[in-house]
Amino acid sequence: MEPESIEKSEPTGWASKAWALLSAVRSQSPLIQCITNFVSMDLMANTLLSAGASPAMIHSIVEIPDFTPHANALYINVGTLSPDWLPAMKAAAELACRTGKPWVLDPVAVGASGFRLRACLELVELKPTVIRGNASEVIALSKASVGPTKGVDSSHESTHAVDAAKSLSKASGAIVAVSGAVDIITDGELVVGAHNGVAMMQRITATGCSVTALIAAFVAVDPSHAFEATASALSVFGIAGEMGMKMANGPASLRMHLIDSLHGLDEADVLSRVNITGYR
Amino acid sequence: MEPESIEKSEPTGWASKAWALLSAVRSQSPLIQCITNFVSMDLMANTLLSAGASPAMIHSIVEIPDFTPHANALYINVGTLSPDWLPAMKAAAELACRTGKPWVLDPVAVGASGFRLRACLELVELKPTVIRGNASEVIALSKASVGPTKGVDSSHESTHAVDAAKSLSKASGAIVAVSGAVDIITDGELVVGAHNGVAMMQRITATGCSVTALIAAFVAVDPSHAFEATASALSVFGIAGEMGMKMANGPASLRMHLIDSLHGLDEADVLSRVNITGYR
Amino acid sequence: MEPESIEKSEPTGWASKAWALLSAVRSQSPLIQCITNFVSMDLMANTLLSAGASPAMIHSIVEIPDFTPHANALYINVGTLSPDWLPAMKAAAELACRTGKPWVLDPVAVGASGFRLRACLELVELKPTVIRGNASEVIALSKASVGPTKGVDSSHESTHAVDAAKSLSKASGAIVAVSGAVDIITDGELVVGAHNGVAMMQRITATGCSVTALIAAFVAVDPSHAFEATASALSVFGIAGEMGMKMANGPASLRMHLIDSLHGLDEADVLSRVNITGYR
Structure with missing residues (x-):
C-alpha cells in the first residue's frame, strides 16, 4: 500500500509522548531480558x-523460571x-505471554532458512507485543516464505512493506514495525511513519x-500503549543518530556519538526533532 | 559494617605498588585465559x-588440558x-586450583537463578584466588540466596557489603572485591577502599x-600478593576512567577514552591518582 | 626463507588492483557468511x-543448506x-568446496590444543581458497604441531614464516597469508609482502x-585472482590503520578511526599508499 497522502501529525502530541516515555525509562530503569544474537549483545x-534501562542477557532455559518473572520486558532476537x-x-516467550509481560520479537533474516522461518512462526504464535524487522524480513514473515536474501540486510524499501506489515499485525495481534529510511509502524489499522535517523546507521x-x-x-x-511506545523508540533512536551524525566521520564514530547522544538527549532535542507522520 | 574511620593510606605505598604491577603486566604480557560471557568478550x-596483557578466550572443555597449563592466570565469568x-x-578452575595457578571468579548476577547460584557455589569450592562482584552479587553469594534482582546491576551500595565480603572471604579463602562508587577489597581481616573511577562507568x-x-x-x-594486586587493578582501571572522563561526552566516548587512557597511563598519572584507603 | 632482495613492485599495478577491488566490493556488496568466534563478531x-560488503553471521548447521548457497564467499574462523x-x-566448507564458492580459513591459535589442530587440518582438507594467520599459527599449521603458545598472539615474526607459508600453500592449494609487521602472501611460488599498517593494530x-x-x-x-585479492585486502586494511593512526590517541580510538577510514578511503588514498613488494 502506498500512502494516499502523508501529513505531519500534530507535532507536540508525538514529541511529548516520546519525551515522556524516554523520561520514564530513565526514571524507572526497566529490567530488559534479552535473548539475542552474539553480534549485537555489546x-x-x-x-x-545509555537510555537508562537495565539490560540482562540471560538466555539459558534453566534460568527462565527464576529470572524472567522479574524482567519488565522480554526481547527475543534470532540473529x-x-x-x-x-x-x-520459546519458554521465555510462553511465560511472558501467559503472565501478560510485554515481549518484542526481532525476526532477523527470517527468510534465510526454513529452520529460521519455522522458528519465527512458532514465536509469533506466542503473541509478541511488537515485531520489528526490515522490509525483507516483514515481507518474508508475513508471507511465511524463504527466499533469496541479502542476509540480514533488506532488499526492499520499508514503504513497500506496509501491506505486509498490516497483514502480519492483523494475523499476529502484534504492533509491527518496519525499519528503513522511513520506519513504518502499524497496529493493523493505523499506520505511522517515523522519519528520524540517517542512512549511515545501516553501515x-x-x-x-x-x-x-x-x-x-x-x-x-507503558505496556498498554505499545503502538506509541514503538513509534517513539524508533524516533528517539533516530534522533540520537541525527545528532551523532553531526559529529561523525564514518560509521564507527557515528556509533559512538549515537550512544553518547542517546544518553544526553534533553527535552528540547526530543520536542524539536520527533518526526512521526500518519499514513492515511 | 560501616567503617569506624577512613584514613588515606600512605599514598606512595599503594601508588608505587600499583605502578609496579602495571609495569610488570606491560613487560611480562601475561597470558590470561578468559572463560567469560558473550557480552563482555570484546x-x-x-x-x-591495552594494559599490555595477552587475552585468550578459550572455553571448550576439550582444550583445557592442553591450553590452561600455559596460561598465567585464569578468569571465569558466569554472565x-x-x-x-x-x-x-569447573575443569579449568579445578586444574588451576590443583596446580597453584591464580584464578579469578566474577559471579555475575549470581542471584538471578538457583542454577546460577549453585554453579557459583561449586566454583567457589575450587578456591578462586579472587572473587569480584558488585554489592548485590557479593551479598547473594555470601548468603547463598536467590532473590529479586536488578539483573546484572547492583541494588546495594558496595559499602553495605563489607560484612558479606569479609564473611565470603573467610569462608572461601579468596580475596573478595566489591565494586561500586567505592571499591571494597578484603582478605577477610584487612579491608581497603579504592576510590578511583567515575559514576558513568556503570553506564x-x-x-x-x-x-x-x-x-x-x-x-x-604477583600471585603471592593477590590483595594488593586486586586493589591496584581496581584503582588503575578507575584512574583510566577518570582520565577518560575528561575527554568524554557520554558513555560510548568514555569507553573509548578509558581504554586509550589505560594504554597510555604513565608513572606520574598513577602515582598522583591512586586513592586507596584503609578501613579500620 | 629470508628474502634475497626486496624490490618495490610496480606501484600502479598493485595500487590500481587494490582500488579496483575495493570499488567492486562497494558496488557489488558481496554477501559474506561468517562462521566465526564470539570475540570478533562485532x-x-x-x-x-564499512568496506561496503554485507556480513551474515549464520553458524547453525541446520541453516547451511538453505543459506550458504546465497553467500558470495564463506569465512571460517576457529577463535x-x-x-x-x-x-x-565443515558442512559449510564442504559445500563451498563442492560448488566452487571461495572460502577463507583463519586458524586462530591453531597450536593451542590437539583438538584445534585436528579441526584446522580437517578444514584445510576442504580446500580453502585462502588461509590467513599470524606467524605462529602458520608455522603450527604447516608443521601440524601443538606447542607452547602465546594464545592468539604470535611469538614469531611473519618474515620467519615464509617457508612455512610456502609449504602450507603447496600442500593445501590455498593462498597463504601471514600477517605481522609485514604481511606475507604466497601462492606457494610467488611471495609478496604488504607493508601497510601500524603496530598498534595488534593492541x-x-x-x-x-x-x-x-x-x-x-x-x-574476484575469485579467480585470490592472490591479488588477498594482498590487496591486507594492504587496504593497513592503509585504513595508517590513516586512522593519525587521529588516534590509543588502541580504542584507533579502532574507531580505522573503521571510519576504511569507509571513507578514496582513490587517491589507495593509489598513494599501497605498499606491496615482491620477494624474489
Missing part, C-alpha cells in the same frame, strides 16, 4: 544502558539462532537489533 | 591488550552461563567484567 | 559493512571453537579476524 546492552537456543526463547552492525531493544524498554514503561 | 580483550559451559569452567556494559580481567592480569604477575 | 561485521560448532564449519582485539573477513570480501568479487 551495542544492545550499551543502547539500553544467530541455533536449535539449542530456540527452546529457551553499523546491530543498530536494528539495538533499536528493537529500545522498543522493549519503551514498551516496558 | 571490551575485556581490549582492556587486557551468560548455560549448563553446557559450566563443566569447562557502559562490561566494565565490571573487564576490570575483573585486569585483576587477573595483575594477580598473574 | 568488529568483523563493522569492517565488512572460540568448540566441538558443537565444528560440524557446521586491538579481532583486527586479524577482521582483515581476514575483508580478504573474503575481496576474493568474493
